[in-house]
Amino acid sequence: MSIPAGVDELTPEWFTKVLSAPIDKVEVIDAHSGTTGRARVALRSPADVPETVFVKLQPFVEEQRKFLRQIGLGVAEARLYATVGNELPVRAPRVWHADHDSADGSFVMVLEDLEASGCHFPSPSDDGILSVAESLVAELAVLHATYAGQDLGWLRTPSGMRRKPEDTEIAARRAQFIVSAVEQFADEMPAAFRRLGDLYAERSLEVVALFNEGERTLIHGDTHSGNLFVDRGRCGFFDWAVAGRGPGMRDVAYFLCNSLPIDMRRAEEAALLARYRGALADEGTTLDEHTAHEQYRLFSVYSWIAAASTAAMGSRWQPIDVSRAAMVSTTQAIEDLDAVGLLEERLG
Incomplete structure (x- = not known):
């Protein structure tokens, strides 16, 4: 056909x-x-x-x-x-x-056609964004528990986004986005922005390798608010283009650090992580509190890399006002969570 x-x-x-x-x-x-x-x-x-x-x-x-x-x-x-x-x-x-x-x-x-189905599309400024977050972590727990430990032989990571820790050429191309972001934005951002940017540019292969540690499952991979919809109070997901295998916390951290207002994230992240862990337990999957928190800190880095890389491209991938707002939110998250300190400790 x-x-x-x-x-x-x-x-x-x-x-x-x-x-x-x-x-x-x-x-x-x-x-x-x-x-x-x-x-x-x-x-x-x-x-x-x-x-x-x-x-x-x-x-x-x-x-x-x-x-x-x-x-x-x-x-x-x-x-x-x-x-x-x-x-x-x-x-x-x-x-x-x-x-x-x-x-x-x-x-x-x-x-x-989700609009015709009566769905609506959330944004970080919505009054109900916390309710979206609560639904999101519960739904992600079901997704992650369902596919935990499965082979997923049908899944193919996009050819240009496959993680090959040994491939220095791919690593260099990815790092260049962050180098560009540092050049454009570091002077107006907290010090953590430049610290993480420089560290990632120098040791991107090792950082990416950390993202694959732990039990892996099917992850959506791009859970910012622009890829979500709400159907009668239930959070849904579209744009599955970068779905892959990875620890489920990557999806959770991506949304919380990227799409929740900073003050709300600070106030609610512990409760949302507990809600995610509880929903996993309901599905028969255990994630202890310490591991969840350390994974959350680590994947705040992934959320920042995605936001900073997108902002570095101007409006080619997203409107620049959207990507800049995400970059500000994720930068504050890595600073609050001392993500750079975690990386320095893990990488030695």
Whole structure:
């Protein structure tokens, strides 16, 4: 079955094939391109199909397509949705169709239109963001407990993001994002920003190796508020492009350090970590308090790396005001948690 190269190929005939139902008319309500191409599409059909769907496909600009082919994000997400999208134990968009071609990097996903389903999309400034956090840690515990210790042979990390601690070339490319962030922002940030930036630039291979220590499970990998939705009070997750294997605390720390207001994180992080541990226990998985806290400190570093790298790219990956706010929050988190001290202790 063909994989559409653009929205003009999202035809009634194509939808008829992938949905196995007659589609009489297709209307593209909205379409835009960033990291991927995205379109909200209305369908007219006598069959029992959704009135609207959300389609992710290749970016509309060739330069961005080339970038996405190099790192493999679209292919990785389409593969995950096709394999387990409708089996995930957490709320995620319903998958109507997902396909990819690893050879040329093409992909397409036809997903539930979350807006039409009545979901809303949280932001750090929302009055109810603490309730989102409480739901998020409970949902993540279910996800992490479900896949703990499993082989996950179907999972493929995006080709451009695979962690190979021995690969100095990959390490150098990743470190360059942080070098750029230090050059651009260190003078206006707390001292921990430059300390961590310099340490990571010098010893990125060793830092990345620490992120893989401990029991691993399926992790979403990118749990900032922009990849979340709320459905009748339940936190859900979309944009699974960087899903991988790792300690579950990485997902928890990513959100708490990136997307909770600083004062709220300081006041609530202990309770939220306890809630996560309790939800894990309910699922038969044990995580002791000391290990959880030390993992949280460590993965605050991962959250900072992601935010600082994104901010270093200006508005190419996210609007700069969003990425700068995340960078400020994660920098304060690493300072509060003495994450640099932890790294220095662990690395020797």
